[in-house]
Amino acid sequence: MSIVELRQYTLRPGAREALIDLFEREFVTGQQAVGIAVGTRFRDLDDPDRFVWLRAFPDMAHRRHALEAFYTGPVWREHRDAANATMVDSDDVLLLRGPGFTAPPGAREVLATVCHPADAAAFDAYAARHLGPDHALHRTEHTENDYPRLPVRTGADVRVWFGPAEPTPWPTRRLRLEPVKP
Numbered sequence: 001m002s003i004v005e006l007r008q009y010t011l012r013p014g015a016r017e018a019l020i021d022l023f024e025r026e027f028v029t030g031q032q033a034v035g036i037a038v039g040t041r042f043r044d045l046d047d048p049d050r051f052v053w054l055r056a057f058p059d060m061a062h063r064r065h066a067l068e069a070f071y072t073g074p075v076w077r078e079h080r081d082a083a084n085a086t087m088v089d090s091d092d093v094l095l096l097r098g099p100g101f102t103a104p105p106g107a108r109e110v111l112a113t114v115c116h117p118a119d120a121a122a123f124d125a126y127a128a129r130h131l132g133p134d135h136a137l138h139r140t141e142h143t144e145n146d147y148p149r150l151p152v153r154t155g156a157d158v159r160v161w162f163g164p165a166e167p168t169p170w171p172t173r174r175l176r177l178e179p180v181k182p
Contacts, residue, residue: 001097002037002056003063004138005152006112006160008044008092009051015086016043016051020180022082023053030075031055035066040103042110042177049088052112052177056100060143067147094160095145095152098138101162103179112175115159115168123159126168135163 011019020041028038039054057063070076094114103110117123131137138160145152165174 004096006094010089011049019086034069041180045176093152095141096138097141101136110177114173130166135161137161
């Protein structure tokens, strides 16, 4: 299991394609060069001003070192102003532990479910009955964020899965996502 960030950015109206172009051209390889596994990038199908993406790390120490290398490195320094100019908010980040997720080739829509279970044991029983190998289940990583320059949401215990939507007895948010095709 990896440390996974589910990052959801709110963008300035009409700026999503500009960020996607910049991201695909500069930030994917720039992050990979410092050891960050960049997962699928998505357009939110229900919000034209939202960009969602994943990245993964083997553990928290690797995350801290890789983020330090990227955010103090030449790629970010050169392109951060252009990226930041597209964004209203980049702090909607869940720090998770799970298998990561890569959209299947040719996928046009991916569902992600963010669930807020009231009871972890009850959720585990639910997951055993309803979530199978076609779901990529992630759980909140409760380790303290050791790279505070990039905030993550705290104070909530969530479960996130990619794959078919399943009804739950807990509050959920469903994301309909279109993979970015470089």
